Each structure stands twice: as structure tokens, then as C-alpha cells.
Amino acid sequence: MDDSQVLKERKVVGVVGGGTMGHGIAQVFAQSGFEVKLNDITSELIQAAVKRIDDNLSRSVEKGRISKEEKTEILSRVVPIRDLEDFRDALFVVEAVIEKIEAKTAVFKTLDKICSKDTILTTNTSSIPITQIASLVSNPQRVAGMHFFNPVQVMKLVEVVKGMQTSESTIETVRLMSKKLGKTPVVVSDSPGFISNRILCPMINEAIFALEEGIASKEDIDTVMKLGMNHPMGPLELADFVGLDVVLDVLEVLYREFQDPKYRASPLLRKMVRAGYLGRKTRKGFYDYS
């Protein structure tokens, strides 16, 4: 297959996982004219993802960015899929399930069986090596990282991650696809944390150390980075937004892979994750969202 075929509108794209990232990814593909098959492990989760997309699009209608008719059209391009077998005709797939290798393994082994050997298989992982995920399929040249940022509908960046065996043509297709979605792609070699999380998570970790050492209050630490560095959110607010468990996972990967103590996670971060204070998703993190 000519890789450029996949970039045409109305082509079928599969999105596995409809959570925080997956629903946003499905939405941006549908907005760009693709038929999106959206899968998750239960019908309830798929319906919840479709509802989130519906709500986001309603907001766009209210703001006058799209018409009611356009909303209906975009939504009609999102097809809930209970069984991954229905991804048979997908030319491009984005996996956005939980950050557990067991879950990703199950998805990629199934996709390997049912999709065409030319289907581009991408993963939104932020911490699992692309080379490891690619090794799960029979044709690892067509596997790449496609790392979106939260909220996907708003954030302009996609890190396109090249695993050890990823072909140049796969990278080019993923890069062009990202552009088609209105994003700016940056190609990165498979390396722990890629670029984004290698820089972001140590910064957040340092802010948590500063809090733990009593240097300043959480509000003041965030204010320094917002007003002093023009960041839209302070690092502690951002940790709550990303999820403290995600930040800890990334730090563990950086620490383990580089064997460098500079990536040591702060004891306070560990304690908060153990307490179940994961940020916005549990309504409690550094701040209270109840």
C-alpha cells in the first residue's frame, strides 16, 4: 500500500482506549474528516468517551467555531466498536490504553493478527519504549510512537517517536498525519521520556522537593513558574492535571533506564501516590478538587 493513501479523508482510523487521551485523539481525527472506530474494554467506557466528545463539540457550537450540522457530521464519524476484530479495515491505529505493558501487549498482539501488514500502528505511550511495543508485532517497521498532549484538542504538539526498527516511511506518514490533524510533529528517537517527559517530569519533581523542604507554599511555587516563566500552569497544578501516578511512572522509567540519581522521585510524590492522591482524577492531589 502507498502510505499516502492513509492520509486521505474518510479513511478508517482506529483508536483503542477512550479515556482522557483517547477520546481527545478520536475527536481530532473525526474533526479532520476520518472515520474513527473507537474501542474500549466496556460499552460504558466507549459511551462515556463519545459523550465527552459530544460535550466538547457542543462547547465549540456554543462558541460559534462550528455549526450544529458540522457537530452532527463530526460525531457521526465516531463509531463505537466493542470488538477489536472490527479494526480489520483500519489503515492507521492509535493505541491509548492504560500505561501497563500487559494491556498494550494484549492490544498489539490482537492488532497484529487482524490488521493488514501495512497498517500503521502507533502508541500514545509516554513511558514505555516504542522498540519494546514494536517487538510485539510481526512487522515492527510499521510501529511508531504518536505522543499527544492533554488536552489533545488544544495542545499543538505530537512527539513522533522512532523505535529501533521503525521505517522512515512510517515516520513520514505519522508526521504527515499529525500535520493533517493540525498539530506540529517533532520526531524523536526512542529514548526514556522522549523529550517532553524527560524535561517535564524532573521539573515537576524538583517543585515537589521544594515543597517538601518547606521552601515555599504550593501556591507560591506555582506562582513563581506561572508569573516568572510564563507557564500556563504551575508545576504542582500541572502534576495534578497530568496525574501524580503518571509523573511517578515516568520518573521511575528515567531512573531505571539512565541509572542516574538525578531522576530520583521525591518521597512526598511517592507518599501521595500511595495515599491515592493522584490529582484531578481522584479530586485530590496538591490541590483539592472536591
Ligand code: CAA
Ligand atoms: N478538554 C478539551 N478542551 C479543553 C480542556 C479539556 N480538558 N481544558 C481546556 N480546554 C480548552 C477550553 O475549552 C478552551 O478553549 P476555548 O477558549 O477555545 O473555548 C481552552 O482550552 C482554554 O481553556 P480555559 O480558558 O478554560 O483555561 P486556560 O486558558 O487556563 O487553559 C489549558 C487550559 C489549555 C489546560 C492550559 O492551562 C494549559 O495549557 N495548561 C498546560 C497543559 C499542559 O502542559 N499539558 C501537557 C501535559 S503533559 C502531557 O499531556 C503528556 C504526558 O505524557 C504526561
